[in-house]
Amino acid sequence: MTTTHLHEVDYPLTLQILDALLGGRAVGGFDRLHDGANVDWVMLENSGLSTTEKAAVTIARGIAIIEVRGGFPGDVSVANAVGQAVEALRLRH
Secondary structure, three states, X not given: OOOEEEEOOOOHHHHHHHHHHHOOOOEOOEEEEOOEEEEOHHHHXXXXXXXXXXXXXXXXXXXHHHHHOOOOOOOXXXXXXXXXXXXXXXXXX
């Protein structure tokens, strides 16, 4: 088990995704704190979430990597493509 502390200042988008996904539910691998959250990504992905919720966790993990590294590499088209894909999936439902 490897737990990572995601500080609110450094990972605001990641925490926004996880908060929206989990909606205050107690889920193994995610412990929300006043200054961020402790996350065990492997435990979270294996905590009985639906496949769609697991996909959202994978997206949140990717966003965390991007946030800690200062943003998307290179051209903004990568960020736009990711945003458009997520929006297209949202509109299907």
